[in-house]
Amino acid sequence: MSAQPPTTTEHHGSGAPGADAGGAADSGAGLQAGLKNRHLSMIAIGGVIGAGLFIGSGAGIAAAGPGILVSYALVGALVVLVMRMLGEMAAANPVSGSFSAYADEALGRWAGFTIGWLYWFFWVVVLAVEATAGAAILTGWVPAVPQWAWALIVMVVLTATNLFSVGSYGEFEFWFAGIKVVAIAAFLVLGGLAVFGVLPAAGDGAVGMANLTGHGGFLPNGPGAILTGVLMVVFSFMGSEIVTLAAGESADPRKAIVKATNSVIWRIAVFYLGSILIVVTLLPWNSPEVAKSPYVAVLDHIGVPHAGDVMNVIVLTAVLSCLNSGLYTASRMAFSLGARGDAPKRFSRTISRGVPMAAILASVVFGFLAVFFNYQYPDTVFQFLLNSSGAVALFVWLVICFSQLRMRRALERTAPERLTVKMWAYPYLTWITIALITFVIGYMFTDPDGREQMILSLLAAAIVLGVAVLRERKRDATSTT
8 A cells, every 4th residue: 555545435346355445436635644643543542442431331340240350351352353353354455434345345235335324323323422421521510501502512613623634533532542541541550559458548458359259259140140241341342443444544554453453452451351350359349339430439449539520521531532533433434435325425525624524514413413312302212213223333243254254265365465464263263253243142132121222223224224225226227227
């Protein structure tokens, strides 16, 4: 790949899977290489640290006890395998549509269309969730401003950031992710000192294994709670794949993708397993404070003043980071779909700064609609939107697996030199990953909340797939007349 790719648009190739999906499209100046290596490094790190880690982990600990560590380890291993597959394809062919473009080439247009639109739908719903969460925190600080106004303000500010240039998105994300990394690092240091009894405020001495083996044992709710924990934490890992979309707007996409793929193991080990280990080692898993806010509970236990306020700042940063990345990700997927003829063509056009303005504005408009539904119909319409997008992460991972199976075979046959990143133990680990994801999907049907999410997500997928099939039939009929 050239050091400075002028565009990262896609076209539909007629060759074998793995053929170059990048090509010229009528998209103005095209996307520009405005992201630097430091931006991509922080995007890769920030993608795995969401507000769900700081808040949602409490529910997982309450459900599985210290065994939640096994749940995080299992899902983390799954994400590492999926990211390795995605890294293999992205390093061989870095394009803005990432896995949607690869599914298009490897499995057919129906697959790229379906997973691309489902992914876009997921992120525009996330925009509403994060805007509302951020607004709730800001309203607590400045109650004179209504919550809906704060949601509007943060959406407008981050939309303006994304519209200005991809570099401004990268700069904001660099600092957002940097704050999260510093916060987690400080938490690990303070928590580690407390676990070993170095900090006087932590108690009379080192806690040892008491909280891991006491209070009902390591698996107080039985081995089955590990699977319950898996369902509760699996969706907090969504976002790891963002760096493969962003890499297409950097000067050296392949180098960025290789670096991000190789570092995903330590990112998950440190940020997720490390911080959760601190929580369940330092405090009893069944503490009400842990269930409510595990990180605040630890900071309070250590004696950090104003722990709740400190955590609110960190959570707000995580929320704004997710909102910023969600808008970027949704717009780039819309851009890619437009470039491939699977969305309005205007989505693939960029303004002079290399920004797909129409794709950004379309995504944010739907995000605003989702915010409206969240405030006006939180228990009906918005809950439906949440549930119907809830299992998209699992669908994305499955599509990545099947795409990698086909693209790897094609690349080994036609362009083996492009396989600079390779999936381990291919094809066996790929098939094992497919089996594990399928098992999680099946297990969701045994959980009442998971069952509703899966049924509605499958319904949404079936509708989008139906549209894809009808479009393909119409296109075939037109081409034969």
